[in-house]
C-alpha cells in the first residue's frame with residue numbers, strides 16, 4: 001500500500017517511522033510519503049491560509065497550494081519548491097491506463113464521517129491513500145470538490161471533539177489501517193480476537209504472576225479447559241460491552257441463548 005500525507009507540520013508524522021508501522025515501511029509492506037504543503041506555496045512567505053469569505057473568526061487553507069500538492073502526489077504537475085525524495089516524485093498511478101483504482105483522499109475533519117474499525121478494514125484493501133491534514137478552520141471546500149475528479153474523497157472524523165490539526169487524526173487512521181495489512185502484525189490471530197473485530201469489546205487480560213499484590217488471576221484461566229475459558233471470555237466480553245458500549249450490543253444480531261443468559 002502507498003500512503004501519502006500532506007501537512008504544514010510534516011515532522012508530526014515522524015512517529016509513524018517507529019514500532020510496527022516503521023518496521024512495515026522498512027520491509028516494503030507500506031510505502032509512506034510525507035509532503036510539506038508549504039513546498040507548494042510559491043509567494044515570498046509561502047502562504048497557505050487566508051481570511052474566510054463571508055467573515056468570521058480564524059483562517060482558511062488556500063486552495064492552490066493544496067491543488068499543487070495533490071497533483072504532485074498523483075505524479076502530475078510541477079515539482080515542489082524544495083524537492084522531496086526521489087521516491088516521492090515518481091508516478092504511482094500508472095496514469096493514462098484508466099485501470100488503476102482511484103486513490104482515496106482522506107480529509108480529517110470533525111465534520112466528517114466517523115472513522116471506525118469497519119472503515120479501517122475497508123481502507124486496508126486500498127492501493128493508495130492520501131491524507132490531507134487541515135489546520136486553522138480547515139481547507140477551502142473547492143479543493144474537496146475539485147479533488148473528486150481524481151480521488152474518492154472521504155472527509156473523516158476520529159471522534160466528536162475538535163483537534164488543532166489533521167496530523168494526529170491522520171496518524172490514528174494510518175495506524176489502524178496499516179496494522180490490518182497482511183504481514184504488519186506478526187501473529188494475524190491477534191487481530192481476530194480484538195475489540196471491535198466482531199462487534200464486542202475484548203475480555204479482560206492477565207499475565208504472570210498468578211497472584212500479584214493480593215489480586216488473583218481468575219481460576220478458570222489456569223484450568224487448561226479451553227472450552228470453559230472460551231465461554232468465560234465470551235461472557236466477559238458480553239458483560240463489558242453491555243456496561244460500557246450498549247450501543248454496540250444493540251447492533252448484534254447473532255446472540256444465542258447462552259449469550260442472552262449472561263445479559264439477562
Ligand code: SAM
Nearest residue numbers: 108109110134138157158162163164165166169
Ligand atoms: N472549523 C472546523 C470545524 O468546526 O469543523 C474545525 C477545524 S480544526 C480546528 C483544524 C483541523 O483539525 C481540521 O481541519 C481537521 O483536519 C483537524 N481535526 C480537528 N478535529 C478533528 C476530528 N475530530 N477528526 C479529524 N480531524 C480533526
